[in-house]
Amino acid sequence: MQTLPLRSKVLRNGLELEKCIFPTDDIEDGFHLGFSSGDKITSIATFFWEDYPDDAVGGVRLRGMATHPDHTGKGQGAAIIKFAVNELSSQNASYIWCNARKIAMGFYKKLGFEVISDEFDIPGIGPHFNMIKTLT
Ligand SMILES: CC(C)(COP(=O)(O)OP(=O)(O)OC[C@H]1O[C@@H](n2cnc3c(N)ncnc32)[C@H](O)[C@@H]1OP(=O)(O)O)[C@@H](O)C(=O)NCCC(=O)NCCS
Numbered sequence: 001m002q003t004l005p006l007r008s009k010v011l012r013n014g015l016e017l018e019k020c021i022f023p024t025d026d027i028e029d030g031f032h033l034g035f036s037s038g039d040k041i042t043s044i045a046t047f048f049w050e051d052y053p054d055d056a057v058g059g060v061r062l063r064g065m066a067t068h069p070d071h072t073g074k075g076q077g078a079a080i081i082k083f084a085v086n087e088l089s090s091q092n093a094s095y096i097w098c099n100a101r102k103i104a105m106g107f108y109k110k111l112g113f114e115v116i117s118d119e120f121d122i123p124g125i126g127p128h129f130n131m132i133k134t135l136t
Contacts, residue, residue, distance in 0.1 A: 002041040003032055003064070010066035011125075022063055024048050033083060035067075035076040043067040043076035047084050047096070052116070052132060058094030060084075065098070081111045088135060095134045102127040 004017040012020050024030060030048030034041035044066055051059035062084070067077045088096065099122065100108050105115070108131045117130035 002034065003044050003046075006041060006044050006066055006068060007064055010068065011064060022046065024050075024061075024063070031087075033080045035080055037071060037076075040068075042071040043080055045077075045080045045084065047088065049093075052095070052097040052130065055097070055116075055132070056094055058092065060088050060093045060096050062096050062098040065104070077107060078111060085133070085135060093135055095132050097130060097132040099128045100131040101125070102129065105129060105131070108133075 004020045007020040008015050008017055025032075025046065027048045030046065032044065032046050035043035044064060045062055046064045047060050047062055049059070050061040051057055052061075062081075065077060065080070067074075084096065096113075097116070098108070098113075100113070100115075102119065103126075111133065113131040113133045115129045116132050119127050119129055122128055
């Protein structure tokens with residue numbers, strides 16, 4: 001599996017791979033997407049059904065969005081989000097939400113996500129906002 005090394009490198013500052021596993025990684029109906037460049041996975045994200053605490057039912061949470069630094073700015077992350085939007089729309093999901101790093105907010109905004117929380121800190125990672133994209 002190439003997800004954990006990429007998560008570790010891009011999102012967890014080289015943390016050992018076992019600690020980069022999310023408790024929800026094997027959850028029923030969740031899925032992992034990867035963008036491949038040749039034989040390497042260079043952009044990843046994970047999606048699973050979880051409502052945003054103050055919002056409606058039919059929510060899907062996005063976690064672990066990461067593009068390898070050698071491949072950023074090539075549309076790989078956007079391709080993953082767009083694929084997920086199509087797939088989840090066909091599954092009648094209502095919205096996708098995430099804890100968005102402040103430094104990545106511009107990426108999510110380009111893809112139609114809106115800010116729905118005040119800024120909050122995740123210790124060791126930094127400032128975040130909750131963001132949501134409504135599916136039609
Ligand atoms: C944020 C990240 C996932 C973007 O992935 P990417 O594959 O480089 O993104 P794309 O090339 O598909 O970018 C899509 C659009 O968003 C823009 N964009 C990408 N990252 C951005 C950022 N950090 N701030 C503002 N805009 C950004 C791109 O310029 C592009 O705009 P365009 O459509 O006008 O050309 C990637 O930079 C990354 O892994 N960053 C480090 C980890 C991280 O912060 N992950 C998010 C955790 S919440």
